[in-house]
Amino acid sequence: MTATPKAMPRVVIVDDDFLILAYLEEVAQQLGCEVVGTAATPAEAVALCDAARPDVALMDVRLGSGADGITAAETIRTTLGTEVIFITGSTEPQTVARMRALAPRAILAKPILPEQLARALRQPSAPAAR
Template identity: 50%
Template sequence: MNALEDCVLVVDDEFLIAETLSIQIRDMGLKVCGTAATAAEAIALAQANRPRLVLMDMRLKGAGDGVDAALAIHELVGSKVIFITASREPATLERIRTDHPAAILYKPLFGRQLHTVVREVLAAADQDCA
C-alpha cells in the first residue's frame, strides 16, 4: 500500500458544517484535500488523495452512509477515520464501531475539541508507523 498523504478529507452532507470543519483543519496548519457529501464522493476522493485522516459524518446524501464510506476507505486506502455525528442512538454507535474508528465526536463540537482529537489521532498514527 502506498504512503498516505499529509492531508484531511472532510465528509459531511451539510455544506456549512463541511466548510466549518475545513476551516478548523486549515487553522491547525493541516491541508484539506477535499470535501464530500456522499459515500461515493468520499471513497473517490480518498482513493485519489490518500488522506492520513478522514472526518466522517454518519448520515450522508445518496446511497450509503458514513460507515459504508469509512469501511471502503479503510480497506482501499487505510486512512484513520474520526466520526462526527449528532446521533447518540445505540444502534448508530454500534454501527460506527464496526469500522473501529480512531475517535467519535458528537455535534455540536465545542472549543478545541476537534483540534485535540485530531492531534491525538495523528500522533497515534505516527507512532504506529514508527
C-alpha cells in the same frame, strides 16, 4: 533534547451540509491540517480518498437521502488504510456500535468545538479494523 511536535494530518472532509463542511474545513486549516478535498456523498468520499490518500477522513454518518457514511468509512478504512474520525449527530447505540467496529480514531458528537477536533487529530493512529 526536545521532541518535535507531530505534523497535523492531511484530511478529507465528508458532510452533506455545506455550513458544517465549511466550518470543519476552516477549523482543520486553523489547526494546521492540509484539507485535500471535501465530499458530500459516500461515492465521492471513497473516490476522493482513493485519489488524494489523506491521513484522516472526517466523516459524517448520515449523508442525505439516507446514504450511509459508515459504509463509506469502512471502505476507506479497510481498503485504503485511511483513518476515520466520525463527526455525527447520530448517537443511537446501534449506530455507535457500527462506528466503533471500524476502530475510528475518534467519534465526535455534533456540534463539536475546535478543541475537540484538535485532540482527535493529534491522537496517535488507531489500529486498523479487521
